[in-house]
Amino acid sequence: MTYNLFTLSFTGEWEHLEPEFIKSHFRESLTRIRVAVLIAMFFYSIFGFLDAMIVPDQKLMFWAIRYAVICPIALWVLWFSFRPGFETYAQPCLFFMCLSGGLGIELMVILADPPASYSYYAGIILIFITSYTFIRMRFLWAVACSWLIVAGYEIGAIWIADTPRIMLINNNFFFVSANILCMLAGYSMELNTRKRFFSGFKLEQEKNKVNRINRELDQRVKERTLALSTANEQLTKEIRDRISSEKSRIKLEKELNRKHRLEAIGTLAGGIAHDFNNILAAVIGYSELSLASLDKSSDEYANTKEILQAGMRAKDLIRQILTFSRQGERKTEPVQLGKVVTEALKLIRASIPAGIDILQDIKSTALIIGDEGELHRIVMNLCTNAYHAMENEKGTIEVRVEDTMLDQEILQAGEPMAPGNYVILTVGDTGQGMTPDIVEKIFDPFFTTKSVDHGTGMGLSVVHGIVKQYNGTIRVYSEPGQGTTFVIYLPMAHTDTGPDPEEVFTPPPGTERIMVVDDEETLVHMVQKYLSSLGYTVKEFNNSLEAVAYFSDHPDEFDLILTDFNMPGLTGLELSEKIQGIRKDIPIVLCTGYSKNITWEKLRSVGIRTFLMKPVTQYALSTTLRDILDHG
Structure with missing residues (x-):
């Protein structure tokens, strides 16, 4: 567990736990906060009897501070704790309540006549204890509150009230020491709370891992048990009645074959998607390049069009299989x-x-x-x-x-x-x-x-x-x-389908400089040809490590990076992370033939603006790049 020694906030790889800790701390503390506010208000109130005994001539003024100002503030905080917005403003409210209580005592110290004023500083120590340990104020808020109270006391005792020096030193010694000790206690309590939260988080992770392993083991046991049970039943039926056994065996084989076919689609879909989509990307890409250079009335144009249409049908087939296996x-x-x-x-x-x-x-x-x-x-x-x-x-x-x-x-x-x-x-x-x-x-x-x-x-x-x-x-x-x-x-959607955009598509040109990275040399050349035909300046790499090294030496030579996801050396995500470390503002577009483990959270964390699923058509590629370059 890594944390800031001063603020106690989670840092490094655990920084994302901080918002969840704050929510957890609030949920665990809410009831305690309400009880603590009631108790604090009770004790703050009963000290009014002390006012009557020590400062009878000024008791009405002191009671006004206690019962007309501080207690209503505490009651308001208690009422607000039952409102939806309290979670957001809980710490500022507690801070204000404790600060008001401390300043109220300091006002009494200033207003009281000696020697009564010399003893009221002890109430500030109770405020420290309440702020740090009792009312569940987080460490930073408690520190700010307590030292503001200390500062208020110093101002009142030195510049407003006529406090003897020896009494000022005596009082400061006690409540500054008490404040420091309470700081240490509050620090320790919040640190232990954070450690418990972190341990619970790690325990939950391990619990989920164990549950997953147990489910897998249970599934394997069920499958093995089912297989053994089926085999025993088949043997028993075969001994008893060969005809009945044969019918059962045929029925079972049909059912198993059906399940195996469905399982095979789901299992193989992800495995073949990347390689097959790379192949389709080359077929579709070069077909589109060829169509752009052929006479529409020629046989070659018609033949190439058939190749392109076959490639698009294959692309749709892969998409259907991925959809069925829930990989999309x-x-x-x-x-x-x-x-x-x-x-x-x-x-x-x-x-x-x-x-x-x-x-x-x-x-x-x-x-x-x-x-x-x-x-x-x-x-x-x-x-x-x-x-x-x-x-x-x-x-x-x-x-x-x-x-x-x-x-x-x-x-x-x-x-x-x-x-x-x-x-x-x-x-x-x-x-x-x-x-x-x-x-x-x-x-x-x-x-x-x-x-x-x-x-x-x-x-x-x-x-x-x-x-x-x-x-x-x-x-x-x-x-x-x-x-x-x-x-x-x-x-029904209120959408005008209109013509197929790819049927009337005119690729937008560009003059920007683009780096293309893909371990498939065929795809790199195809993309280079197409983008160059649109006016872009293209630098191609089929080795991700070489691409990063070149970019490190020439960071201002490119306006956009187009990279594959699954590559030897560095994956597309790793390459993007290193590129962003060199130049933060460079837009990156990821191409992949398989998106099972890709999430927008991962993409944004390494600076990727968007991603395209292979095979990518000229329409999708050119419009996406143009949109990123024009609008970021």
């Missing part, structure tokens, strides 16, 4: 729901038995605002539920997408919808159906009527959550033996 970034944008449904049904078709027919009726080309990956999950979850409802692996799943306009509010099943244009997604099946009491519970997390190996009960809960995020409504119609139909209403 969440991005809310106008999406054509019908297109997403069509793509999802292609994947679901391969994972369900051939005896189940899928009837597809896509009548809508309208757009909605959403994330393509989440919409993909909605379709996959609903279709998977429909398949599991088919007891004999035979039946029909009907999927429709259509537009509708609601001209008045419709209230049904407690779900109001505002008038307007909607896109409707309907998924129906001819399965076993559900009773009304089950329909009421299907959106509850972990509720399921399936066997253990068919789901966790989270699928429909996730679907319901996504639909609500999009301001949509989901309705269920089901009867036992009559199947189930899910109807989802999603608000």
Whole structure:
């Protein structure tokens, strides 16, 4: 644990814990603060009896200070502690309350006649104890409060009140010593509190790590146990009845093959994405370069156009696989729901038995605002539920997408919808159906009527959550033996699709100087050719270490850095960090074929302005670079 010796704030790699510590300290201290304020106010009040005994002639003035000024301030702090804004202003409020209490005592010292005034300094020591140890004021605030009180006492005792020197020295000796001792106590208490917080943080990290390992081990044990159990069952059935055993074995193999296919997509998607997208980047990039230099009426132009279109189809295929395996970034944008449904049904078709027919009726080309990956999950979850409802692996799943306009509010099943244009997604099946009491519970997390190996009960809960995020409504119609139909209403986006921007695209030119870094020599040359054709001055490197060394010697020679992510030597993030260490204002754009571990937090921490997913089209590359160079 690293911290500032004076302020006790977390520093270095643990600096990000400081805001969380402040919140945790407030949550733990709130009740104690309220109790401490009450107790402090009580003791501050009962000392009024002391005023009556020591300074009877001035007791009314002293009581006015105690009961008309200081106690109302404490009551206000106590009242404010129950308000939402107290978390933000808790420390300033406590600081003001303690400072007011200390200054109130000092005012009494000034107003009291000797020798009574000589003894009131002891009350300041109680204020020190309260500030540092009792009322949960953080160390820095307590230090500022106590030394301001000390300064106030010195001013009052020396310049205002006629305090004998020996008495001034005596009083200073006691309460300055007390202040220093309280400082040490407050320092120690907050340091121990921070150490406990840090230990708890580290313990939570280790706990999460242990839980993850335990889950992995439990999963492995379950898989091994399931495999052994299945094998034993197969042997027992084979001994008892060879025909029954053979049927069970075939059914099990089909199910395992289906699971293996789905697992293979998720496992291999991330592994092949980077290399395959690099290949596609070269195919698409050089195709676009060739098209720019060919006569549109020539056979070569038509052939190259076919190559480019094939490359874009391959790019879409990779995107679909990454979306299915949940490797894509969440991005809310106008999406054509019908297109997403069509793509999802292609994947679901391969994972369900051939005896189940899928009837597809896509009548809508309208757009909605959403994330393509989440919409993909909605379709996959609903279709998977429909398949599991088919007891004999035979039946029909009907999927429709259509537009509708609601001209008045419709209230049904407690779900109001505002008038307007909607896109409707309907998924129906001819399965076993559900009773009304089950329909009421299907959106509850972990509720399921399936066997253990068919789901966790989270699928429909996730679907319901996504639909609500999009301001949509989901309705269920089901009867036992009559199947189930899910109807989802999603608000239509008010977006004019217009022409495809890449079809009418004219690349914006530029004259800036760009460094291109990629370990794939083919891609470096392709990007260099394209950017040079637009007027940019391009310096290419296929070795990240050499690129950093060159930039270190020529930091002002470039206006932008374009770098790959996965490279030997230095990754794109490491290269960006070193570049930023040399020149802070240089914009950096990251290209990657695989974005599983990339977050905006990581990118911003090393100075990266944006990132592009490979394969990058000329449209995306040129407009992104132009936008970064023009607007930062």
